[in-house]
Amino acid sequence: MINHIKKVYCGLLRKYYIVSKTLAFKKRYKKVNKSLFTTDLNKDILKTYKKKWNVYKGISAEVQTFKLCYNLSGIVNNKIIPENIFAAIIEKELNPYNELHFFQVKNIYEKWFDYDDYNLFPKSYFHKISGVYYDGDFKIIDNITDFINKTDIKFPVILKPSKDTFGGAGVSKIYNKNELIEIIQRIENLVCQELIHQNVYLNKINNNSVNSIRSCLYRTSSGKFKVINNSIRMGIDGGIDNETAGGIVCNIDESGRLNHYGCDKYANKYFEHPTSNIKFEDIVIPHYQELNDIAEKISNQVPLSNLLSLDMCLDSNNKWRCLEVNTKDHTIRFAQYAGKDFFGKYTDEVITKTI
Numbered sequence: 001m002i003n004h005i006k007k008v009y010c011g012l013l014r015k016y017y018i019v020s021k022t023l024a025f026k027k028r029y030k031k032v033n034k035s036l037f038t039t040d041l042n043k044d045i046l047k048t049y050k051k052k053w054n055v056y057k058g059i060s061a062e063v064q065t066f067k068l069c070y071n072l073s074g075i076v077n078n079k080i081i082p083e084n085i086f087a088a089i090i091e092k093e094l095n096p097y098n099e100l101h102f103f104q105v106k107n108i109y110e111k112w113f114d115y116d117d118y119n120l121f122p123k124s125y126f127h128k129i130s131g132v133y134y135d136g137d138f139k140i141i142d143n144i145t146d147f148i149n150k151t152d153i154k155f156p157v158i159l160k161p162s163k164d165t166f167g168g169a170g171v172s173k174i175y176n177k178n179e180l181i182e183i184i185q186r187i188e189n190l191v192c193q194e195l196i197h198q199n200v201y202l203n204k205i206n207n208n209s210v211n212s213i214r215s216c217l218y219r220t221s222s223g224k225f226k227v228i229n230n231s232i233r234m235g236i237d238g239g240i241d242n243e244t245a246g247g248i249v250c251n252i253d254e255s256g257r258l259n260h261y262g263c264d265k266y267a268n269k270y271f272e273h274p275t276s277n278i279k280f281e282d283i284v285i286p287h288y289q290e291l292n293d294i295a296e297k298i299s300n301q302v303p304l305s306n307l308l309s310l311d312m313c314l315d316s317n318n319k320w321r322c323l324e325v326n327t328k329d330h331t332i333r334f335a336q337y338a339g340k341d342f343f344g345k346y347t348d349e350v351i352t353k354t355i
Contacts, residue, residue: 014088018059021087029064031266036071037064049078055355056089065336068267073339079347080336091330093354094218094306103302103325106162106191111138113301113322120294121322122193125153127162129189144184148177154194159183162191171240196321199314201286205273209235212313212323213252213285214334215295218346219306225299227292228344231334232258232285233311236274243331248273250280251338256288257281263337287318294320302327306353 029037046063053061061082069080081090102108107129109121126141126148127134133141141147159180161170170187173195174180184190198210205211211234217225230252233241241247243265250262250270260281261269272279285291291312299308302325309326332342343350 014058017088017092018084022062022084025062025065025083025087028265029068032068033267036068036267039067039070041067041070041076045076049080052078053082053085055351056085057355059085059088061085069336069339072261072263072267072269072337075339077339077341079341079343080339081332081342081347083332086330086332086342090350090354091307091328094350095304095327097304100302100304100327103305103327104163105189106160106324107134107189109322109325110136113298115294115297118319119321120298122158122196125151125157125192125194127191128184128187129162131188145181148181153177153180156195158193158195159187160191160193161187162189164189196313196323197316199286199316199318202314205276205278205283206234206236206241208238208275209240210313210323211235212241212311213291214249214331215291215310215312216330216335216342217295217299217308217310218343218350219299220346221349225296225308226346227295228346229335229340229342230285230291232262232283234262234273249334249337251335251340252285252288256285258283258285259338261338263333267337285314287314287320291320294322298322298325 049066050061050063062084065083066080070076107127110124113120124136126136126144133144133147135141135147156173156175157180159172159174172183174183180192196210202211211232214231214233215227216229218228219225231249232252233243233247233249235241235247239246243249246264248262248264248270251259253259258280261271262280263269295310295312298310302308305327307330309330310322311324311326313321313323315321335342341347
Protein backbone atom coordinates (compact mmCIF):
# COMPACT_ATOMS: atom_id res chain seq x y z
CA MET A 1 0.00 0.00 0.00
CA ILE A 2 2.78 2.42 0.94
CA ASN A 3 4.67 1.61 -2.27
CA HIS A 4 1.50 2.22 -4.29
CA ILE A 5 0.96 5.61 -2.65
CA LYS A 6 4.59 6.52 -3.26
CA LYS A 7 4.27 5.50 -6.93
CA VAL A 8 1.11 7.60 -7.37
CA TYR A 9 2.76 10.58 -5.64
CA CYS A 10 5.86 10.36 -7.84
CA GLY A 11 3.66 10.12 -10.92
CA LEU A 12 1.69 13.22 -9.95
CA LEU A 13 4.90 15.09 -9.12
CA ARG A 14 6.35 14.23 -12.53
CA LYS A 15 3.19 15.49 -14.24
CA TYR A 16 3.40 18.70 -12.23
CA TYR A 17 7.00 19.29 -13.32
CA ILE A 18 6.12 18.60 -16.95
CA VAL A 19 3.21 21.06 -16.93
CA SER A 20 4.97 23.81 -14.94
CA LYS A 21 8.20 23.68 -16.94
CA THR A 22 6.30 23.59 -20.25
CA LEU A 23 4.32 26.67 -19.25
CA ALA A 24 7.53 28.45 -18.19
CA PHE A 25 9.33 28.12 -21.52
CA LYS A 26 6.13 28.89 -23.46
CA LYS A 27 5.76 32.10 -21.46
CA ARG A 28 9.30 33.14 -22.43
CA TYR A 29 8.73 32.16 -26.07
CA LYS A 30 5.74 34.52 -26.26
CA LYS A 31 8.26 37.39 -26.21
CA VAL A 32 10.37 35.91 -29.01
CA ASN A 33 9.90 37.04 -32.61
CA LYS A 34 7.23 34.71 -34.04
CA SER A 35 9.09 34.37 -37.36
CA LEU A 36 11.78 32.38 -35.54
CA PHE A 37 9.30 29.53 -35.02
CA THR A 38 8.40 29.12 -38.72
CA THR A 39 10.68 27.11 -40.98
CA ASP A 40 10.87 25.62 -44.44
CA LEU A 41 12.42 22.47 -43.01
CA ASN A 42 11.44 19.18 -44.60
CA LYS A 43 8.79 17.34 -42.57
CA ASP A 44 11.06 14.30 -42.41
CA ILE A 45 13.65 16.37 -40.51
CA LEU A 46 11.08 17.31 -37.87
CA LYS A 47 9.85 13.72 -37.77
CA THR A 48 13.38 12.43 -37.16
CA TYR A 49 13.90 15.02 -34.44
CA LYS A 50 10.70 14.11 -32.61
CA LYS A 51 11.52 10.40 -32.87
CA LYS A 52 14.85 11.02 -31.15
CA TRP A 53 13.32 12.88 -28.23
CA ASN A 54 9.93 11.18 -27.83
CA VAL A 55 11.51 8.47 -25.69
CA TYR A 56 10.51 9.98 -22.36
CA LYS A 57 7.36 8.59 -20.75
CA GLY A 58 4.45 10.99 -20.32
CA ILE A 59 5.85 13.91 -22.30
CA SER A 60 5.82 14.88 -25.97
CA ALA A 61 8.91 16.62 -27.31
CA GLU A 62 8.15 20.20 -28.33
CA VAL A 63 9.72 21.34 -31.61
CA GLN A 64 9.66 25.09 -31.04
CA THR A 65 13.14 25.03 -29.53
CA PHE A 66 14.48 23.07 -32.51
CA LYS A 67 12.96 25.55 -34.97
CA LEU A 68 14.18 28.55 -32.99
CA CYS A 69 17.76 27.28 -32.81
CA TYR A 70 17.72 26.41 -36.52
CA ASN A 71 16.48 29.87 -37.50
CA LEU A 72 19.11 31.57 -35.34
CA SER A 73 22.07 29.44 -36.41
CA GLY A 74 21.13 27.92 -39.77
CA ILE A 75 22.23 24.54 -38.35
CA VAL A 76 20.06 21.42 -38.35
CA ASN A 77 21.04 19.65 -35.14
CA ASN A 78 18.95 16.77 -33.82
CA LYS A 79 20.80 16.93 -30.51
CA ILE A 80 19.14 20.25 -29.64
CA ILE A 81 17.24 19.41 -26.44
CA PRO A 82 13.54 20.34 -26.16
CA GLU A 83 13.24 22.87 -23.34
CA ASN A 84 10.36 21.06 -21.66
CA ILE A 85 12.19 17.72 -21.55
CA PHE A 86 15.38 19.21 -20.16
CA ALA A 87 13.75 21.25 -17.39
CA ALA A 88 11.12 18.70 -16.36
CA ILE A 89 13.07 15.46 -16.67
CA ILE A 90 16.75 15.51 -17.66
CA GLU A 91 17.97 18.01 -15.06
CA LYS A 92 16.05 16.31 -12.24
CA GLU A 93 17.26 12.85 -13.24
CA LEU A 94 20.88 13.99 -13.35
CA ASN A 95 20.66 15.90 -10.04
CA PRO A 96 17.99 14.11 -8.00
CA TYR A 97 19.26 14.91 -4.50
CA ASN A 98 17.93 17.98 -2.70
CA GLU A 99 20.98 17.89 -0.42
CA LEU A 100 23.08 18.91 -3.42
CA HIS A 101 21.62 22.41 -3.35
CA PHE A 102 23.68 23.13 -0.24
CA PHE A 103 26.21 24.29 -2.81
CA GLN A 104 23.84 27.06 -3.89
CA VAL A 105 24.62 28.74 -0.55
CA LYS A 106 27.34 31.23 -1.43
CA ASN A 107 28.67 31.46 2.13
CA ILE A 108 30.33 28.05 2.06
CA TYR A 109 32.58 28.30 -1.01
CA GLU A 110 35.85 29.28 0.66
CA LYS A 111 35.38 26.67 3.38
CA TRP A 112 34.46 23.74 1.16
CA PHE A 113 36.60 24.03 -1.95
CA ASP A 114 40.31 23.29 -1.82
CA TYR A 115 42.60 25.16 -4.19
CA ASP A 116 46.06 25.97 -2.83
CA ASP A 117 47.48 28.15 -5.61
CA TYR A 118 45.49 31.33 -4.85
CA ASN A 119 42.10 32.58 -3.63
CA LEU A 120 39.94 30.90 -6.22
CA PHE A 121 36.72 32.44 -4.83
CA PRO A 122 36.29 36.13 -3.98
CA LYS A 123 37.60 37.01 -0.53
CA SER A 124 34.75 37.24 1.99
CA TYR A 125 34.91 39.99 4.63
CA PHE A 126 31.94 38.59 6.52
CA HIS A 127 28.76 36.53 6.24
CA LYS A 128 25.24 36.77 7.57
CA ILE A 129 23.38 33.47 7.83
CA SER A 130 19.86 33.33 9.27
CA GLY A 131 20.50 36.68 10.93
CA VAL A 132 23.81 35.66 12.57
CA TYR A 133 27.06 37.35 11.49
CA TYR A 134 30.31 35.41 10.92
CA ASP A 135 33.78 36.52 9.88
CA GLY A 136 35.70 35.00 6.97
CA ASP A 137 36.76 32.06 9.19
CA PHE A 138 33.16 31.48 10.29
CA LYS A 139 33.67 32.75 13.82
CA ILE A 140 30.58 34.51 15.21
CA ILE A 141 30.73 38.31 15.22
CA ASP A 142 29.13 39.77 18.36
CA ASN A 143 28.89 43.37 17.14
CA ILE A 144 28.85 43.78 13.36
CA THR A 145 29.13 47.58 13.50
CA ASP A 146 32.33 47.38 15.56
CA PHE A 147 33.65 44.65 13.31
CA ILE A 148 33.13 46.70 10.15
CA ASN A 149 34.63 49.83 11.68
CA LYS A 150 37.74 47.97 12.84
CA THR A 151 38.25 45.92 9.65
CA ASP A 152 40.40 47.11 6.76
CA ILE A 153 37.85 46.85 3.97
CA LYS A 154 38.82 47.83 0.45
CA PHE A 155 35.86 49.62 -1.09
CA PRO A 156 33.91 49.24 -3.21
CA VAL A 157 32.76 45.78 -2.13
CA ILE A 158 30.12 43.41 -3.48
CA LEU A 159 27.17 42.60 -1.26
CA LYS A 160 24.96 39.77 -2.42
CA PRO A 161 22.16 37.61 -0.97
CA SER A 162 23.72 34.22 -0.30
CA LYS A 163 20.76 31.92 -0.90
CA ASP A 164 17.43 31.60 -2.74
CA THR A 165 18.18 34.25 -5.36
CA PHE A 166 18.66 33.99 -9.11
CA GLY A 167 19.39 36.23 -12.05
CA GLY A 168 21.70 38.56 -10.14
CA ALA A 169 18.83 39.79 -7.96
CA GLY A 170 19.89 41.85 -4.97
CA VAL A 171 23.57 42.16 -5.85
CA SER A 172 24.91 45.60 -4.84
CA LYS A 173 28.17 47.51 -5.07
CA ILE A 174 28.81 49.28 -1.76
CA TYR A 175 31.16 52.28 -1.53
CA ASN A 176 31.65 53.03 2.18
CA LYS A 177 31.21 51.65 5.71
CA ASN A 178 28.15 53.71 6.59
CA GLU A 179 26.29 52.46 3.53
CA LEU A 180 27.37 48.91 4.28
CA ILE A 181 26.19 49.03 7.92
CA GLU A 182 22.83 50.42 6.85
CA ILE A 183 22.02 47.98 4.06
CA ILE A 184 22.99 44.72 5.79
CA GLN A 185 20.20 45.24 8.33
CA ARG A 186 17.65 44.51 5.60
CA ILE A 187 19.05 41.19 4.36
CA GLU A 188 18.69 37.90 6.26
CA ASN A 189 21.38 35.93 4.39
CA LEU A 190 24.30 37.61 2.66
CA VAL A 191 27.99 37.61 1.89
CA CYS A 192 30.22 40.70 1.69
CA GLN A 193 33.02 40.11 -0.81
CA GLU A 194 35.92 41.85 -2.43
CA LEU A 195 35.29 43.48 -5.79
CA ILE A 196 37.11 41.52 -8.48
CA HIS A 197 38.72 43.66 -11.19
CA GLN A 198 38.55 41.87 -14.50
CA ASN A 199 41.17 41.17 -17.13
CA VAL A 200 42.11 44.25 -19.20
CA TYR A 201 41.28 42.60 -22.52
CA LEU A 202 37.83 41.43 -21.41
CA ASN A 203 37.20 44.80 -19.79
CA LYS A 204 37.30 46.40 -23.23
CA ILE A 205 34.18 44.48 -24.25
CA ASN A 206 32.14 45.92 -21.39
CA ASN A 207 33.71 47.83 -18.50
CA ASN A 208 30.56 48.46 -16.46
CA SER A 209 30.46 44.99 -14.90
CA VAL A 210 32.37 41.72 -14.91
CA ASN A 211 31.93 39.71 -18.11
CA SER A 212 31.59 36.25 -16.60
CA ILE A 213 31.93 32.88 -18.28
CA ARG A 214 29.14 30.37 -17.70
CA SER A 215 30.98 27.04 -17.72
CA CYS A 216 28.72 23.97 -17.91
CA LEU A 217 30.02 20.57 -16.82
CA TYR A 218 28.77 16.98 -16.96
CA ARG A 219 29.97 14.00 -14.93
CA THR A 220 30.90 11.39 -17.52
CA SER A 221 30.96 7.61 -17.16
CA SER A 222 34.55 7.98 -15.90
CA GLY A 223 33.12 9.56 -12.73
CA LYS A 224 34.84 12.87 -13.46
CA PHE A 225 33.35 16.16 -14.64
CA LYS A 226 34.16 17.48 -18.11
CA VAL A 227 33.37 20.92 -19.53
CA ILE A 228 30.66 20.54 -22.16
CA ASN A 229 30.25 24.19 -23.19
CA ASN A 230 31.23 27.74 -22.23
CA SER A 231 29.50 31.06 -22.91
CA ILE A 232 30.39 34.63 -22.01
CA ARG A 233 27.75 36.81 -20.35
CA MET A 234 27.92 40.57 -20.82
CA GLY A 235 25.98 43.51 -19.45
CA ILE A 236 24.86 46.33 -21.72
CA ASP A 237 24.14 50.00 -21.07
CA GLY A 238 25.64 49.87 -17.59
CA GLY A 239 23.74 46.74 -16.49
CA ILE A 240 25.11 43.54 -14.98
CA ASP A 241 26.06 40.51 -17.05
CA ASN A 242 23.07 38.35 -16.13
CA GLU A 243 20.79 37.61 -19.08
CA THR A 244 17.69 37.82 -16.89
CA ALA A 245 18.71 41.38 -16.00
CA GLY A 246 18.96 42.38 -19.67
CA GLY A 247 22.44 41.12 -20.53
CA ILE A 248 23.51 39.23 -23.63
CA VAL A 249 25.28 35.89 -24.02
CA CYS A 250 27.68 34.59 -26.66
CA ASN A 251 28.80 30.99 -26.98
CA ILE A 252 32.52 30.17 -27.07
CA ASP A 253 34.05 27.48 -29.28
CA GLU A 254 36.71 24.92 -28.31
CA SER A 255 39.56 27.30 -29.20
CA GLY A 256 38.21 30.13 -27.03
CA ARG A 257 36.82 32.21 -29.90
CA LEU A 258 33.36 33.72 -29.56
CA ASN A 259 30.53 32.79 -31.89
CA HIS A 260 29.89 35.45 -34.54
CA TYR A 261 26.66 36.45 -32.78
CA GLY A 262 25.23 36.56 -29.27
CA CYS A 263 21.64 36.65 -28.04
CA ASP A 264 19.58 38.08 -25.25
CA LYS A 265 16.96 36.16 -23.30
CA TYR A 266 14.38 36.60 -26.06
CA ALA A 267 16.64 35.49 -28.93
CA ASN A 268 17.41 38.93 -30.32
CA LYS A 269 20.74 38.63 -32.15
CA TYR A 270 23.79 40.87 -31.67
CA PHE A 271 26.89 40.66 -33.86
CA GLU A 272 28.79 43.16 -31.76
CA HIS A 273 28.54 44.51 -28.25
CA PRO A 274 25.99 47.36 -28.36
CA THR A 275 28.02 49.55 -25.99
CA SER A 276 31.65 49.00 -27.07
CA ASN A 277 30.85 48.02 -30.69
CA ILE A 278 33.45 45.23 -30.54
CA LYS A 279 32.62 42.39 -32.94
CA PHE A 280 32.11 39.11 -31.14
CA GLU A 281 33.86 37.00 -33.77
CA ASP A 282 37.06 38.98 -33.19
CA ILE A 283 37.25 38.04 -29.50
CA VAL A 284 39.34 35.14 -28.22
CA ILE A 285 39.18 34.38 -24.49
CA PRO A 286 42.67 34.50 -22.90
CA HIS A 287 43.96 31.52 -20.88
CA TYR A 288 41.09 29.41 -22.15
CA GLN A 289 42.43 25.93 -21.46
CA GLU A 290 43.23 26.99 -17.91
CA LEU A 291 39.57 27.98 -17.50
CA ASN A 292 38.46 24.45 -18.39
CA ASP A 293 41.05 22.84 -16.13
CA ILE A 294 40.05 24.92 -13.09
CA ALA A 295 36.32 24.49 -13.72
CA GLU A 296 36.80 20.72 -13.74
CA LYS A 297 38.87 20.79 -10.54
CA ILE A 298 36.13 22.73 -8.76
CA SER A 299 33.34 20.49 -10.03
CA ASN A 300 35.10 17.28 -9.05
CA GLN A 301 34.81 18.43 -5.42
CA VAL A 302 31.00 18.47 -5.60
CA PRO A 303 29.36 15.13 -4.69
CA LEU A 304 25.81 14.03 -5.55
CA SER A 305 25.82 16.00 -8.80
CA ASN A 306 26.05 15.01 -12.46
CA LEU A 307 25.47 18.50 -13.91
CA LEU A 308 26.92 21.81 -12.77
CA SER A 309 27.19 25.36 -14.08
CA LEU A 310 29.94 27.63 -12.77
CA ASP A 311 30.17 31.40 -13.15
CA MET A 312 33.85 32.19 -13.75
CA CYS A 313 35.76 35.39 -14.43
CA LEU A 314 39.33 36.26 -15.38
CA ASP A 315 40.76 38.84 -12.98
CA SER A 316 43.29 41.63 -13.59
CA ASN A 317 46.11 39.26 -12.57
CA ASN A 318 45.01 36.80 -15.27
CA LYS A 319 43.73 34.33 -12.67
CA TRP A 320 40.44 32.52 -13.15
CA ARG A 321 38.10 33.09 -10.22
CA CYS A 322 34.82 31.35 -9.45
CA LEU A 323 31.89 33.61 -8.57
CA GLU A 324 29.11 31.05 -8.14
CA VAL A 325 28.34 27.33 -8.25
CA ASN A 326 24.92 26.51 -9.75
CA THR A 327 23.33 23.12 -9.12
CA LYS A 328 19.84 23.69 -10.54
CA ASP A 329 17.82 25.72 -13.05
CA HIS A 330 20.54 25.31 -15.65
CA THR A 331 20.23 27.24 -18.90
CA ILE A 332 20.66 25.25 -22.11
CA ARG A 333 19.88 28.07 -24.54
CA PHE A 334 23.34 29.69 -24.25
CA ALA A 335 24.81 26.84 -26.31
CA GLN A 336 21.70 25.91 -28.27
CA TYR A 337 21.01 29.41 -29.62
CA ALA A 338 24.40 29.03 -31.35
CA GLY A 339 23.20 25.77 -32.93
CA LYS A 340 25.27 23.60 -30.59
CA ASP A 341 24.05 20.65 -28.58
CA PHE A 342 24.26 21.38 -24.86
CA PHE A 343 25.72 18.00 -23.89
CA GLY A 344 27.90 17.66 -27.00
CA LYS A 345 29.23 14.14 -27.57
CA TYR A 346 27.57 12.99 -24.36
CA THR A 347 24.00 13.63 -25.58
CA ASP A 348 23.08 10.02 -26.30
CA GLU A 349 24.69 8.90 -23.05
CA VAL A 350 22.53 11.42 -21.18
CA ILE A 351 19.35 10.24 -22.93
CA THR A 352 20.10 6.64 -21.98
CA LYS A 353 20.82 7.65 -18.39
CA THR A 354 17.63 9.71 -17.94
CA ILE A 355 14.84 7.82 -19.73
